Amino acid sequence: MALRNIVKEGDEILTKNCRPVEKFDDKLASLIDDMYETMLASNGVGIAAPQVGVLRRVFVVDIGEGMIEFVNPEIIKTSGRQETGEGCLSCPGEYGITIRPKFVTIKAQDRTGKEFTLEASDFLAKAVCHENDHLNGILFKAHVIRMLDKDEMEE
Ligand code: NI
Secondary structure: OOOOOOOOOOOHHHHOOOEOOOOOOHHHHHHHHHHHHHHHHOOOOEEEHHHHOOOEOEEEEOOOOOOEEEEEEEEEEEEOOEEEEEEOOOOOOOEEEEEEOOEEEEEEEOOOOOEEEEEEEHHHHHHHHHHHHHOOOOOHHHHEEEEOOHHHHHO
16 A cells, blocks of 8 residues: 545646546555555545546545445435535645535445445535545535634634
């Protein structure tokens, strides 16, 4: 495994639509492992492939319950509403209040191509929505209703 550089806001890569993964090979496995290591090293809870410069539909999430990898994900159902704080490894030091669904059903594949469906709620639902947006070139700021200043961030 190896750390990769995190692409920051302002780079065109973060505005692109990512392509589906077609090959479930060693290169994909290395990408996923590197993304996870890079995410942990930055104390993140999720990271998407374009954030390490790879325009493929892959992201990983770990909200403290272990890594979940999503390849070619598709959000198939959302419901409810949550209004909470949110940030992004590509926008260091910036946080805002976003509105996201409270419940999300997502279908995806793992690194071997095996399909699964996950029902997520609350924090995991928010993380899944945030990372899935990256695959469509969308940053969390698109969902922010109010940016937080330094004092509020510390709370
Ligand atoms: Ni992000």
